[in-house]
Each structure stands twice: as structure tokens, then as C-alpha cells.
Amino acid sequence: MGRVRVFFVLALAVTAGSVFAYGTYRYVRNLPQSGPAATINMPTQPVVVAATDLDIGAEISADDVKVIAWPKDSAPAQAISDVKDVVGRGVISPMIQNEPIVAVKLASKDAGAGLPPAIPPGLRALSVRVNEVIGVAGYVLPGTRVDVLATVNPTNIAQDVTSKVVLTNVQVLASGTKIERDVEKNKPIPVSVVTLLVAPEEAERLTLAATEGKIQLALRNPLDKSIPSTPGIRPAALLGYGAATRQAVARTRVAGMKPSAAPMPVSGPSEPIGATVEIIRGDKRAHEIVRQEQ
DSSP: OHHHHHHHHHHHHHHHHHHHHHHHHHHHHTSOOOSHHHHHHSOEEEEEEESSOBOTTOBOOGGGEEEEEEEGGGOOTTBOOOGGGTTTOBBSSOBOTTOBOBGGGBOOTTTOSSSGGGSOTTOEEEEEEOOTTTTGGGTOOTTOEEEEEEEEOSSSOGGGOEEEEEEEEEEEEEETTBOSOOTTTTOOOOOSEEEEEEOHHHHHHHHHHHHHEEEEEEEEOTTOOOOOOOOOBOHHHHTTOSSSOSSEEEEEEETTSOOOOOOOOOSSOOOOOOEEEEEEETTEEEEEEEEEOO
């Protein structure tokens, strides 16, 4: 009798377990699909992507791209689906491997490749001669931003030499003949010519600065968008002379002359005596008393 009871309980447990397992199977089967199975059933569309990294100015060939199935609901705007629409066109914005190729990153079909298609409408590419110092020791690479300083002498008088920032936040379009960065950790590249991306009026200022004086490039942080306004600096201000002098009056007396009699004191506030500057002309010495005119 006890053995029959054991078999009865065992059969009841097996039956209950089978019913529970079958119910669980049906429940899981009716759940919305996700994962690889759902991906297979998801509608897709062909999208052309880069098969390798593409730099500015590169001409796309058939080996540089491939077509993949992209989920239709998340396809990028302006995505290209036919390889024929990208082969032979120039790249105007860098792309990385497996990045979808969109029309805004490509030059028009008739523009070709190289530097010209990379110049945005309304801007100009202007090249200036540099050396290792002007080129910031080779760290002026394509894509970096610089300020342009000019040192000019407008009157051919030494005291009028002026250094001033004439252009700010200018993009370097090319360094030498390269229009892409050095792929080896942005290593410095010594070049003799740097091409800057400027507006037409900025091109005029840069050309005048390079023709009439000397230019220097100052490398800046690409995240710094400030546009500093500077008054420029002359040698006297650089050395701390004449900073507080608005208009100077010079009185000269030649060394060796007998001083004249001291003037009689007059009533009223006395005029402050300015600094004395010694000037040597050949074998003669002269002193200039400089005072600030009220």
C-alpha cells in the first residue's frame, strides 16, 4: 500500500512539472523577439560605409568602401546606398572605418579630389612661408588653430616697429603638401609652407603682413574660441619706457656748455621735472629732458 502511494505521488509530481514546463515554453515563445533573431527579421536597407580611414582630399576608390545592411529605422540621413555614387569623389571631411558615407562629407562629382574641394564656400586657402620657429617647431599640423602675429615698421623709424595680432583662430588647412594629420601620434612635421583657411579680407591682411614685415604663428587650444583684441606693442613699451607719457616735449642742451643761470622762482605750482635721456651723436653727447605736457 505504501509503495502504491509513493508511485502515485511521483506520477503526480512528473505531471505537474510537465504542465509547468509546457506553460513556460509557450509563454517565452509568445514574448516579443529581441537579439539576433529579431535583427534578422528587422527591415534593413543598404548603406555605403568606409572600409578604411579616409582623410581630407582623398579620392574614393571601390576598395575604400563597402555596403552593409543597416536597420531601416535608424539609417543616417543622406545615407548613400550605391557604391557608384561615391567612387571618384573627393573627401572634404575625415571619416573613420565603418562610418556611413553621407553626401555632406563628399565633394561634388565634378569637383575632383585634393585641396580645392576641401575649401568651404566663401573662404580662401592662402599659403605663407614659414620656418621651424614660425611653424611652432613643426606642431602646426592640418586641422590645428593658430593666431597670426605681424611685426611691421610703417615709418622706417626704429621706435615705430610694432608687433600685433592681426588674425585670430585661423584653421591650418595644409602643412607643406600634406592636408591630413600625421597618423603617428601627431608627430611634429618640419615644413616650409603652411596653408591657412581665411576669408577674403583676412587674406588681404595676411598678405600685407607677410609682404611688409614678418609674421609669426601662435598655436592655440582648439577648444578656445576667444578672439582677443590687443593694441599691439612697440619697443619703448616693451622695455617700460614712455608708458605714462602721452605727449613729450624735448629740451636739449649740449654737454660741455655752461649751464645758464637758474630761473627765478615764480608763484604757483612748480612744473615737475621729467627724466633726462643721454643721446650720443658721433663724438658729441646731448641730454634731453623729457616731461609730460599737461
